[in-house]
Amino acid sequence: MSFLLTCPHCGPREVEEFRCAGEVTTRPTERPGLRELNEYVFFKNNVAGVHREWWYHRHGCGTWFLAERDTTTNRVVRTELPA
Amino acid sequence: MRLPPREHELIDRSKTVTFTFEGEPVRAFAGDTIGSALFAAGRRVFGRSFKYHRRRGLLCCSGQCPNCMMTVDGVPNVRVCVRPPREGTVVKAQNVVGSLDRDLMAVTDRIGGPFTPVGFYYKTFIRPRWAWPYYEKFLRNAAGLGKLDPHVTERRRVDHEHAHAEVLVVGGGQSGLEAALAHARAGRQVVLIDEGPEPGGHQLANRERIMTMRSLAAETAQAGVEILPFARAIGLYEGNLVPVDRGSTLVKFRAETVVAATGTLEQPLVFAGNDLPGVMLPAGARRLANYWSLRPGERAVVLTVDDRGVETARELEAAGVEIAEVVDYRERVPRSVVAKGRKQVRSLTVDGKRFDCDLVVMSGSPQPNYGLLAHARARVEFDPGRGIFVPVELPPGVEVAGEASGDVGSPAVPPPSHGEGEGKSIVCFCEDVTTKDFKDAVAEGFDSIQLAKRYTTATMGPCQGRLCHLNAVRVAARETRTDEGTIGTTTARPPTSPVSMGLLAGRPHEAAKRTSMHHRHKDMGATVFWTGSWRRPHSYSADPQAEVRAVHESLGVIDVSTLGKLLVKGPDAGAFLDRLYPNRFSDLKVGRIRYGVLTNDAGRIFDDGTVARLADDEFYVTTTSTGADGVFQWFEWWNAVWHMDVELANVTGAVAAVNVTGPNARKLMERVFDGDVGNEAFAYLDAKRGHVAGVPALILRIGFVGELGYELHFPSPHGEHVWDALFEHGAEWNATPFGLEPQRILRLEKTHILVGQDTDAESNPLEAAMPWIVKLDKDDFIGKWAIEHVQERGLRSLLVGFEVPSGRMPVEGAQVVVGGKSAGRVTSVRYSEQVGKVIGMAIVPIDLSGEGTTFEIRIGGELDQAVVRTQPFHDPEGAKLRS
Numbered sequence: 019m020s021f022l023l024t025c026p027h028c029g030p031r032e033v034e035e036f037r038c039a040g041e042v043t044t045r046p047t048e049r050p051g052l053r054e055l056n057e058y059v060f061f062k063n064n065v066a067g068v069h070r071e072w073w074y075h076r077h078g079c080g081t082w083f084l085a086e087r088d089t090t091t092n093r094v095v096r097t098e099l100p101a
Numbered sequence: 102m103r104l105p106p107r108e109h110e111l112i113d114r115s116k117t118v119t120f121t122f123e124g125e126p127v128r129a130f131a132g133d134t135i136g137s138a139l140f141a142a143g144r145r146v147f148g149r150s151f152k153y154h155r156r157r158g159l160l161c162c163s164g165q166c167p168n169c170m171m172t173v174d175g176v177p178n179v180r181v182c183v184r185p186p187r188e189g190t191v192v193k194a195q196n197v198v199g200s201l202d203r204d205l206m207a208v209t210d211r212i213g214g215p216f217t218p219v220g221f222y223y224k225t226f227i228r229p230r231w232a233w234p235y236y237e238k239f240l241r242n243a244a245g246l247g248k249l250d251p252h253v254t255e256r257r258r259v260d261h262e263h264a265h266a267e268v269l270v271v272g273g274g275q276s277g278l279e280a281a282l283a284h285a286r287a288g289r290q291v292v293l294i295d296e297g298p299e300p301g302g303h304q305l306a307n308r309e310r311i312m313t314m315r316s317l318a319a320e321t322a323q324a325g326v327e328i329l330p331f332a333r334a335i336g337l338y339e340g341n342l343v344p345v346d347r348g349s350t351l352v353k354f355r356a357e358t359v360v361a362a363t364g365t366l367e368q369p370l371v372f373a374g375n376d377l378p379g380v381m382l383p384a385g386a387r388r389l390a391n392y393w394s395l396r397p398g399e400r401a402v403v404l405t406v407d408d409r410g411v412e413t414a415r416e417l418e419a420a421g422v423e424i425a426e427v428v429d430y431r432e433r434v435p436r437s438v439v440a441k442g443r444k445q446v447r448s449l450t451v452d453g454k455r456f457d458c459d460l461v462v463m464s465g466s467p468q469p470n471y472g473l474l475a476h477a478r479a480r481v482e483f484d485p486g487r488g489i490f491v492p493v494e495l496p497p498g499v500e501v502a503g504e505a506s507g508d509v510g511s512p513a514v515p516p517p518s519h520g521e522g523e524g525k526s527i528v529c530f531c532e533d534v535t536t537k538d539f540k541d542a543v544a545e546g547f548d549s550i551q552l553a554k555r556y557t558t559a560t561m562g563p564c565q566g567r568l569c570h571l572n573a574v575r576v577a578a579r580e581t582r583t584d585e586g587t588i589g590t591t592t593a594r595p596p597t598s599p600v601s602m603g604l605l606a607g608r609p610h611e612a613a614k615r616t617s618m619h620h621r622h623k624d625m626g627a628t629v630f631w632t633g634s635w636r637r638p639h640s641y642s643a644d645p646q647a648e649v650r651a652v653h654e655s656l657g658v659i660d661v662s663t664l665g666k667l668l669v670k671g672p673d674a675g676a677f678l679d680r681l682y683p684n685r686f687s688d689l690k691v692g693r694i695r696y697g698v699l700t701n702d703a704g705r706i707f708d709d710g711t712v713a714r715l716a717d718d719e720f721y722v723t724t725t726s727t728g729a730d731g732v733f734q735w736f737e738w739w740n741a742v743w744h745m746d747v748e749l750a751n752v753t754g755a756v757a758a759v760n761v762t763g764p765n766a767r768k769l770m771e772r773v774f775d776g777d778v779g780n781e782a783f784a785y786l787d788a789k790r791g792h793v794a795g796v797p798a799l800i801l802r803i804g805f806v807g808e809l810g811y812e813l814h815f816p817s818p819h820g821e822h823v824w825d826a827l828f829e830h831g832a833e834w835n836a837t838p839f840g841l842e843p844q845r846i847l848r849l850e851k852t853h854i855l856v857g858q859d860t861d862a863e864s865n866p867l868e869a870a871m872p873w874i875v876k877l878d879k880d881d882f883i884g885k886w887a888i889e890h891v892q893e894r895g896l897r898s899l900l901v902g903f904e905v906p907s908g909r910m911p912v913e914g915a916q917v918v919v920g921g922k923s924a925g926r927v928t929s930v931r932y933s934e935q936v937g938k939v940i941g942m943a944i945v946p947i948d949l950s951g952e953g954t955t956f957e958i959r960i961g962g963e964l965d966q967a968v969v970r971t972q973p974f975h976d977p978e979g980a981k982l983r984s
């Protein structure tokens with residue numbers, strides 16, 4: 019990976035400054051069965067295209083934010099703070 | 102051997118350096134390379150080829166081919182034609198058994214044997230299977246490029262740097278300089294990188310052009326272009342990232358515009374004997390003559406498809422070489438070309454006409470050097486008129502200048518390849534792939550270039566296809582009776598040329614961390630080692646057991662500043678921690694401490710530490726040393742998801758910590774602490790604020806190492822002051838500093854776990870034998886569901902303490918064996934003087950986890966007995982901790 023990513027706080031920076039924490043998942047609200055639990059914990063959609071993912075500005079301001087990125091081209095559609 | 106002094110030569114004859122080649126001294130002038138000096142000393146054989154150990158001589162003199170690779174000061178695969186020698190440099194030949202001139206492995210060239218057929222790797226060393234280890238030994242000896250000397254201690258330090266350029270021009274030839282100048286005049290910030298010592302490109306080897314180049318370079322520099330010599334682009338990655346190898350620095354350039362001015366690559370012609378020493382590319386011969394004033398040969402034949410060969414002939418004549426013949430393929434393409442000679446070329450026969458010569462210059466059509474462009478996914482097309490591949494569609498932000506674009510000057514005829522018959526015609530010099538190999542590969546069905554490449558290994562050697570890709574495609578086209586356009590290219594990927602692992606392994610973003618007491622440790626004789634990114638004392642003497650003894654008997658002091666330290670503050674702080682830890686913290690009383698492990702939603706343990714409640718709305722959390730950043734990020738992440746009313750601060754670096762421990766710890770605390778340290782007032786698992794040696798501090802009464810202990814947390818800048826005070830006042834009880842190794846023994850005596858050592862990515866709190874820290878009655882916490890599932894399915898394994906009655910010591914990681922099969926592993930093991938036994942922890946199957954159960958572990962090659970101990974070895978009731 020090598021591209022610029024825009025931290026909502028610091029602006030465009032080398033992607034190496036950030037840590038990617040993978041695609042946004044939703045934690046179940048009720049206790050899931052073993053199968054659902056495993057799906058939530060281990061299975062990702064692994065989209066070829068635009069998806070939402072978590073980023074952390076590790077060597078910067080320390081903000082967690084969300085990015086919409088095309089996984090096939092690394093084009094970043096947008097970044098935003100979690101609502 | 103040297104010509105009389107020539108105008109514009111690159112050598113300074115008034116200065117010399119001496120290096121050794123195979124133990125013999127060689128004299129060089131300043132400006133010489135190792136290669137040119139060896140040539141001047143009469144050497145013609147510079148290497149032995151990869152497979153057949155054929156003699157190889159200087160071919161390109163520009164660091165592009167595999168022919169002149171030698172081991173220089175212990176570093177293998179150095180192209181000596183471009184490496185200047187230093188005084189005393191030690192140069193050795195490589196890939197030979199015996200010497201360069203008499204290489205015993207050269208029989209493989211003559212007798213054929215198992216090496217000859219294409220695909221021999223795949224075909225030959227298959228059966229019998231039991232012989233694989235012997236095959237491997239033999240192959241490793243016979244093949245390979247040079248040897249890494251494990252005793253070379255020169256530790257090259259590489260730094261990684263980031264740089265930004267509006268325009269990055271790769272290549273400092275004429276067109277690169279012109280492009281840089283134009284961009285600079287248009288007001289852009291321009292950096293130009295060039296592989297050589299000075300820009301000018303191949304025109305530096307052209308006596309008429311050299312001064313023009315030098316003034317162009319000066320003008321470019323004046324226009325504000327930053328020119329970096331000895332800088333090699335490794336590749337062009339997405340987002341216009343160009344990592345540049347500068348020897349001891351890897352500079353990662355991010356550019357808005359990348360201009361590839363990478364010129365062309367001269368191509369060899371394919372004919373029998375085309376790899377004999379004395380057969381050269383035009384630039385090779387010209388550089389010898391014009392840079393270093395060496396006569397490349399006495400009598401030469403020039404084979405050419407373009408003007409380069411003709412010009413080279415003229416320049417060689419000026420250097421006193423007799424030109425026997427110029428065979429211009431544009432006038433007539435010969436039907437057969439055969440070079441002969443043993444130690445070097447002696448004759449060239451063209452269509453039956455024989456010329457005696459000791460130099461053959463071959464100029465195939467120069468191939469645009471589009472490697473970088475191809476990395477950026479430029480489209481490349483075959484131009485049948487000229488017989489070369491040219492880039493046709495460039496991605497945005499990438500430009501091409503000069504010959505790299507396909508603008509290679511005078512039209513040339515596509516060169517033919519003259520096949521086998523009288524000796525080997527080499528297509529790929531690096532891997533010794535011949536025209537016959539291609540014929541065989543196609544006959545066996547490997548008819549696509551991608552397959553033929555992998556099967557023959559053509560283009561896969563050190564030159565990365567520079568000298569062979571085009572000829573490989575050409576030969577493949579001939580063998581499959583199609584054309585080069587149909588055959589297409591292989592995929593170009595970074596790096597453009599070999600990159601040493603050391604360069605990529607440059608120092609990481611985080612530098613080594615030292616605690617504020619680091620220099621005191623060094624003064625006290627500590628052996629310091631890496632733990633994560635920290636430098637920490639291993640022990641202070643050769644005998645860690647002595648430090649263990651000091652803790653048990655009197656008083657020990659250890660620097661634990663590396664612990665992660667977080668503040669969690671706000672009305673929701675308790676509830677926030679309840680959601681993150683399996684344990685409960687909301688009911689923790691102010692001034693009390695509780696242990697906790699952190700789990701993820703898979704129920705797996707990833708960190709542990711203590712949590713002290715400082716106020717209703719404030720907690721002080723410690724983490725493992727390596728986990729500090731990860732835990733902080735984890736907390737911040739969930740806070741971003743949950744939006745609870747808490748604030749987090751990572752105070753790891755700002756706060757130093759020291760553990761004062763041993764039966765005399767209280768006595769020392771009485772001297773240095775300004776509060777009451779009586780056992781009533783300051784009980785086990787109490788947290789109190791106060792001053793230590795006048796410094797404001799938070800004191801946690803905990804006992805990781807199993808004796809009465811106080812963990813002092815205070816502002817880092819006072820590290821040395823507090824450390825000194827502890828030893829000054831502790832002298833009476835012989836206060837002893839102890840390092841990580843004694844700490845590991847001490848904590849093992851208590852079977853206190855080390856996360857990551859005694860746990861792994863599979864460990865959950867129940868099977869790690871810590872059910873008491875899991876509060877399944879809480880509504881929810883991260884990991885709860887998974888831990889519930891573990892409880893419902895029942896425990897399968899358990900982390901237990903053990904001792905080895907035989908006294909033998911297994912390694913950490915040793916197998917626990919049941920019925921001959923691996924069923925668990927030893928996670929920690931040490932000899933404990935206190936216990937008088939070899940003790941450890943192991944993950945064992947649940948039915949072997951009961952107190953006193955015997956199980957088998959592998960020690961060395963044999964099985965030995967271990968006995969389960971479910972209680973701590975030292976002070977099982979914790980009486981000492983509470984005393």
Ligand code: FES
Nearest residue numbers: 160162164166182
């Ligand atoms: S002769 Fe040195 S690399 Fe080609």
Ligand SMILES: [Zn+2]
Nearest residue numbers: 025028075079
């Ligand atoms: Zn930021």
